[in-house]
Amino acid sequence: xxxxxxxxxxxxxxxxxxxxxxxxxxxxxxxxxxxxxxxxxxxxxxxxxxxxxxxxxxxxxxxxxxxxxxxxxxxxxxxxxxxxxxxxxxxxxxxxxxxxxxxxxxxxxxxxxxxxxxxxxxxxxxxxxxxxxxxxxxxxxxxxxxxxxxxxxxxxxxxxxxxxxxxxxxxxxxxxxxxxxxxxxxxxxxxxxxxxxxxxxxxxxxxxxxxxxxxxxxxxxxxxxxxxxxxxxxxxxxxxxxxxxxxxxxxxxxxxxxxxxxxxxxxxxxxxxxxxxxxxxxxxxxxxxxxxxxxxxxxxxxxxxxxxxxxxxxxxxxxxxxxxxxxxxxxxxxxx
Amino acid sequence: xxxxxxxxxxxxxxxxxxxxxxxxxxxxxxxxxxxxxxxxxxxxxxxxxxxxxxxxxxxxxxxxxxxxxxxxxxxxxxxxxxxxxxxxxxxxxxxxxxxxxxxxxxxxxxxxxxxxxxxxxxxxxxxxxxxxxxxxxxxxxxxxxxxxxxxxxxxxxxxxxxxxxxxxxxxxxxxxxxxxxxxxxxxxxxxxxxxxxxxxxxxxxxxxxxxxxxxxxxxxxxxxxxxxxxxxxxxxxxxxxxxxxxxxxxxxxxxxxxxxxxxxxxxxxxxxxxxxxxxxxxxxxxxxxxxxxxxxxxxxxxxxxxxxxxxxxxxxxxxxxxxxxxxxxxxxxxxx
DNA sequence: ATAAATTATATTCACGTGAACATTATGGTG
DNA sequence: CACCATAATGTTCACGTGAATATAATTTAT
Numbered sequence: 177x178x179x180x181x182x183x184x185x186x187x188x189x190x191x192x193x194x195x196x197x198x199x200x201x202x203x204x205x206x207x208x209x210x211x212x213x214x215x216x217x218x219x220x221x222x223x224x225x226x227x228x229x230x231x232x233x234x235x236x237x238x239x240x241x242x243x244x245x246x247x248x249x250x251x252x253x254x255x256x257x258x259x260x261x262x263x264x265x266x267x268x269x270x271x272x273x274x275x276x277x278x279x280x281x282x283x284x285x286x287x288x289x290x291x292x293x294x295x296x297x298x299x300x301x302x303x304x305x306x307x308x309x310x311x312x313x314x315x316x317x318x319x320x321x322x323x324x325x326x327x328x329x330x331x332x333x334x335x336x337x338x339x340x341x342x343x344x345x346x347x348x349x350x351x352x353x354x355x356x357x358x359x360x361x362x363x364x365x366x367x368x369x370x371x372x373x374x375x376x377x378x379x380x381x382x383x384x385x386x387x388x389x390x391x392x393x394x395x396x397x398x399x400x401x402x403x404x405x406x407x408x409x410x411x412x413x414x415x416x417x418x419x420x421x422x423x424x425x426x427x428x429x430x431x432x433x434x435x436x437x438x439x440x441x442x443x444x445x446x447x448x449x450x451x452x453x454x455x456x457x458x459x460x461x462x463x464x465x466x467x468x469x470x471x472x473x474x475x476x477x478x479x480x481x482x483x484x485x486x487x488x489x490x491x492x493x494x495x496x497x498x499x500x501x502x503x504x505x506x507x508x509x510x511x512x
Numbered sequence: 513x514x515x516x517x518x519x520x521x522x523x524x525x526x527x528x529x530x531x532x533x534x535x536x537x538x539x540x541x542x543x544x545x546x547x548x549x550x551x552x553x554x555x556x557x558x559x560x561x562x563x564x565x566x567x568x569x570x571x572x573x574x575x576x577x578x579x580x581x582x583x584x585x586x587x588x589x590x591x592x593x594x595x596x597x598x599x600x601x602x603x604x605x606x607x608x609x610x611x612x613x614x615x616x617x618x619x620x621x622x623x624x625x626x627x628x629x630x631x632x633x634x635x636x637x638x639x640x641x642x643x644x645x646x647x648x649x650x651x652x653x654x655x656x657x658x659x660x661x662x663x664x665x666x667x668x669x670x671x672x673x674x675x676x677x678x679x680x681x682x683x684x685x686x687x688x689x690x691x692x693x694x695x696x697x698x699x700x701x702x703x704x705x706x707x708x709x710x711x712x713x714x715x716x717x718x719x720x721x722x723x724x725x726x727x728x729x730x731x732x733x734x735x736x737x738x739x740x741x742x743x744x745x746x747x748x749x750x751x752x753x754x755x756x757x758x759x760x761x762x763x764x765x766x767x768x769x770x771x772x773x774x775x776x777x778x779x780x781x782x783x784x785x786x787x788x789x790x791x792x793x794x795x796x797x798x799x800x801x802x803x804x805x806x807x808x809x810x811x812x813x814x815x816x817x818x819x820x821x822x823x824x825x826x827x828x829x830x831x832x833x834x835x836x837x838x839x840x841x842x843x844x845x846x847x848x
Numbered sequence: 849a850t851a852a853a854t855t856a857t858a859t860t861c862a863c864g865t866g867a868a869c870a871t872t873a874t875g876g877t878g
Numbered sequence: 879c880a881c882c883a884t885a886a887t888g889t890t891c892a893c894g895t896g897a898a899t900a901t902a903a904t905t906t907a908t
Contacts, residue, residue, distance in 0.1 A: 180894095182894055183894070194894085194896095195896075198895065199896085202896085226895075229895095230895045231896080233893090234894080235896075
């Protein structure tokens with residue numbers, strides 16, 4: 177029914193040139209008020225809306241922000257993704273679209289990066305993303321990498337200092353009297369898993385606590401994987417007094433396994449999570465965890481990206497490794 | 513550094529016309545194999561990638577699918593959104609981008625719909641979306657509405673039959689011997705809340721059970737709102753033996769409130785949720801719930817959208833109201 | 849009243865791509 | 879070798895918008 181209304185359609189009706197229409201709709205001071213009004217009325221009446229592809233072509237910007245995740249299917253917890261998108265949407269100037277994609281998807285389809293964006297926000301989990309980050313950087317368009325510390329200094333980069341967060345966590349557990357500590361680690365290829373594992377091991381070593389390999393298990397950040405990992409540990413004979421679990425989702429799975437095996441939390445086994453997901457304050461018992469500064473990371477990211485897109489120099493520093501904070505709740509018991 | 517490589521850049525180097533380059537890169541049979549190879553080599557060497565805006569302009573398609581949510585901030589539970597996006601991404605042909613947006617965002621910025629997409633998937637929660645659905649429909653482009661039954665028959669529409677799902681739920685609760693039933697309803701303006709509430713009330717009435725208004729509370733689908741609603745009910749004196757909670761997130765909050773007030777589940781109060789979210793199989797106790805057929809809805813939606821975009825007639829029917837199913841776990845006790 | 853200055857509008861071009869149409873090679877046939 | 883069919887490539891145009899440049903209309907100054 178709408179045989180696509182363009183500025184030329186309007187021009188014909190208003191008996192002016194298409195340029196005048198273009199100007200009128202862009203509120204240029206070069207057009208008489210009366211003409212402007214006429215043109216706008218016609219535009220409204222015909223339900224005109226500009227062809228953004230044409231606009232993008234001629235203006236060299238598309239009003240699209242690309243948001244790349246490492247993987248949309250696994251490893252990225254729903255509440256993390258949802259909070260990210262929500263924040264991004266919230267802070268993005270009106271008129272911008274968010275294009276969501278994943279490197280895993282590109283890799284699978286053997287595709288290269290789509291260049292139709294004014295700036296890209298990369299929510300990176302793994303060093304394997306570097307290949308694509310490099311492709312993005314080569315476009316010369318603004319790129320901000322979030323969530324994982326990268327090894328280059330030409331891009332803006334905001335991440336959570338997972339190592340220090342974990343050190344905080346473990347030192348708290350030690351202060352609470354725990355010496356028999358286990359860990360459920362996340363996806364091995366994810367930088368966050370590696371840092372959290374390293375923080376755990378280093379802190380034990382620093383305090384001269386020998387680790388028990390039976391209490392070290394690996395999941396993939398999913399709830400079920402936490403359950404499975406904990407089952408393995410529970411079946412291994414001697415038990416830890418406390419588990420550090422690399423994210424809250426897995427912690428929920430692990431706590432469920434304890435429940436099923438008849439171990440009470442935190443009386444028999446204490447639990448420390450990571451992330452401070454939306455559910456950790458409601459599970460039973462409430463999960464003591466490390467709050468990942470998702471909001472800060474995201475806010476910095478978009479603020480910077482916005483500045484870069486508008487050719488301003490960003491207010492924030494080039495790279496930040498934001499320290500997570502301890503959230504004490506009910507899942508860790510003080511022992512002696 | 514890249515002063516934008518276009519097909520004309522390549523044409524000059526290869527000493528051919530830009531059309532030949534265009535043909536070669538699109539693997540047209542009109543170009544000699546040898547020439548093709550030369551051109552492709554140059555393209556690769558220069559790291560050429562096509563300007564999708566120009567392509568979209570001339571081909572009248574953008575390879576973008578719009579995904580509209582009612583609201584990205586509240587009401588849409590993270591696991592639902594995440595599962596949707598994951599499914600969509602999974603089934604979308606390679607090369608397509610997903611543009612995520614929300615009607616709430618448009619309304620807030622007083623913006624109209626961006627038309628740069630080949631088809632739109634609307635994840636609708638509320639009749640107030642109809643305004644925008646109408647705008648989308650008027651573009652003449654393929655639009656599929658998911659999640660909520662709409663009142664028009666010119667669009668494809670797949671939803672979960674929440675009313676029948678709730679009837680199933682309540683009849684199960686009655687069979688388990690419960691007569692003192694409460695409900696925590698969701699966002700009042702959401703169709704799903706309305707249907708679930710109606711299913712609840714109608715089924716009680718059908719079985720001649722008078723409802724107790726003290727046991728009817730309303731939340732906003734967030735965990736915390738479930739907690740608050742349950743608190744109110746627990747403080748109201750006489751207690752129900754069983755709560756039907758309009759989604760799993762609120763159910764988790766509500767169960768947490770019971771725990772805090774010293775009521776045991778399901779011994780003193782039973783719980784039935786709705787959605788079958790990723791966490792409902794891991795909370796304590798495991799939540800008996802109604803599985804919302806998210807995957808079926810989404811799959812049908814994209815399959816249909818793909819067909820419509822390619823001008824094929826979709827295999828599936830125009831509208832489907834898919835019946836949810838009961839998932840019995842541990843949170844409902846049989847009483848006599 | 850007329851030139852000059854200003855304001856308003858029109859014409860032409862560019863953006864990068866692909867399609868229609870036009871032209872030039874190439875190869876086969878008598 | 880001339881002719882014609884066909885293969886290969888080139889030229890021009892269109893897509894919808896906005897910017898640069900040109901022209902027309904109006905106002906101002908003398």
